[in-house]
Amino acid sequence: xxxxxxxxxxxxxxxxxxxxxxGGSAAALGAAIGAAxxxxxxxxxVGKKQYVDVQEDIKRILARSEGLRHRCQxxxxxxxxxxxxxxxVYKMPRDTEPEKxxxxxxxxxxxxxATAVPMELAEVCVQILNLCPESTQKGxxxxxxxxxxxxLMAEAALRSAALNVxxxxxxxxxxxxxxxxxxxxxxxxxxxxxxxxxxxxxVEARL
Amino acid sequence: xxxxxxxxxxxxxxxxxxxxxxGGSAAALGAAIGAAxxxxxxxxxVGKKQYVDVQEDIKRILARSEGLRHRCQxxxxxxxxxxxxxxxVYKMPRDTEPEKxxxxxxxxxxxxxATAVPMELAEVCVQILNLCPESTQKGxxxxxxxxxxxxLMAEAALRSAALNVxxxxxxxxxxxxxxxxxxxxxxxxxxxxxxxxxxxxxVEARL
Numbered sequence: 001x002x003x004x005x006x007x008x009x010x011x012x013x014x015x016x017x018x019x020x021x022x023g024g025s026a027a028a029l030g031a032a033i034g035a036a037x038x039x040x041x042x043x044x045x046v047g048k049k050q051y052v053d054v055q056e057d058i059k060r061i062l063a064r065s066e067g068l069r070h071r072c073q074x075x076x077x078x079x080x081x082x083x084x085x086x087x088x089v090y091k092m093p094r095d096t097e098p099e100k101x102x103x104x105x106x107x108x109x110x111x112x113x114a115t116a117v118p119m120e121l122a123e124v125c126v127q128i129l130n131l132c133p134e135s136t137q138k139g140x141x142x143x144x145x146x147x148x149x150x151x152l153m154a155e156a157a158l159r160s161a162a163l164n165v166x167x168x169x170x171x172x173x174x175x176x177x178x179x180x181x182x183x184x185x186x187x188x189x190x191x192x193x194x195x196x197x198x199x200x201x202x203v204e205a206r207l
Numbered sequence: 208x209x210x211x212x213x214x215x216x217x218x219x220x221x222x223x224x225x226x227x228x229x230g231g232s233a234a235a236l237g238a239a240i241g242a243a244x245x246x247x248x249x250x251x252x253v254g255k256k257q258y259v260d261v262q263e264d265i266k267r268i269l270a271r272s273e274g275l276r277h278r279c280q281x282x283x284x285x286x287x288x289x290x291x292x293x294x295x296v297y298k299m300p301r302d303t304e305p306e307k308x309x310x311x312x313x314x315x316x317x318x319x320x321a322t323a324v325p326m327e328l329a330e331v332c333v334q335i336l337n338l339c340p341e342s343t344q345k346g347x348x349x350x351x352x353x354x355x356x357x358x359l360m361a362e363a364a365l366r367s368a369a370l371n372v373x374x375x376x377x378x379x380x381x382x383x384x385x386x387x388x389x390x391x392x393x394x395x396x397x398x399x400x401x402x403x404x405x406x407x408x409x410v411e412a413r414l
Binding site for chain 1: 210213233251272
């Protein structure tokens with residue numbers, strides 16, 4: 001598994017011309033970093049007597065952020081698998097008409113699967129971002145900049161996931177599918193850049 | 208070294224209440240991901256006959272992006288060291304006046320060092336972001352979304368580094384130092400959110 005590799009090996013493989021990991025896995029790792037920072041802020045708040053009034057809220061945030069982090073880690077692996085499948089289909093023979101048809105059908109299936117992974121990541125990123133205002137407001141004040149970094153990473157990962165959805169749907173011929181997925185993506189993106197800026201502004205006011 | 212650890216261990220330690228790694232290392236890793244993606248786009252373009260006209264440009268970009276990635280990897284380690292030093296100083300005794308004075312002097316030195324690391328990271332992030340327009344325009348068209356993810360990650364890392372500079376300078380008493388560092392940071396941030404949006408728009412137009 002990719003997440004079992006050393007960080008430096010992951011980065012070396014990302015930088016290489018190997019088909020995977022690519023931007024999709026990079027986005028998943030960015031999102032996992034964001035979720036991990038929400039968890040860190042919560043872990044620095046749990047059990048602290050200055051924060052006795054928010055213990056239940058913080059524990060709820062921590063359970064959510066850790067769940068989301070593990071989903072990002074899974075999505076990182078699933079993105080590699082989905083992209084490896086697309087790469088395999090690209091290498092299918094296309095000398096005869098039946099071969100061309102088989103390759104095209106396999107490609108459409110592989111592209112739909114490769115779209116589902118960043119779409120799910122985009123949903124997870126929105127959920128991470130939605131945890132950040134409360135993390136900023138209720139979390140340990142000494143870690144408030146970390147809550148801001150969490151929001152910045154989650155939003156960049158959301159936009160990155162969106163680019164990965166868009167590059168895949170660009171080659172999908174099922175127009176109804178494409179229309180539906182684009183609308184779903186637009187819904188996920190709506191207002192999130194503004195939310196991120198609000199969170200960062202709130203963090204800066206507390207520094 | 209932190210980057211020798213498995214990705215999942217890095218994320219587990221980031222999520223924990225351990226003083227380091229924190230938001231500074233997270234920002235450095237985000238920037239490294241951005242630089243690695245610029246390298247990936249270049250590596251997918253080098254030696255390809257469709258891109259014969261841009262080979263020299265691409266090789267120059269690759270040399271730059273790999274140099275910047277390795278600086279991010281160094282900064283990730285240096286951030287941990289700087290923050291560990293600050294944590295140590297927090298634990299110095301402060302029972303007597305001489306102890307208080309020694310602790311305060313050590314704190315000011317540690318905070319200035321802990322400011323230098325994210326400031327250098329912010330500079331590196333700007334350089335990564337500045338490589339992205341050319342990577343988008345000249346790199347392998349099949350990897351254009353990856354050039355967009357590179358810009359998103361580099362800009363989020365820049366803003367994250369800025370939050371880490373700001374939280375540190377908030378406790379530094381040398382007003383001239385604080386004023387100078389804030390001005391330097393403002394210079395690095397100026398226009399970069401707009402540049403990132405331009406790059407993403409250009410990427411979306413090429414999808």
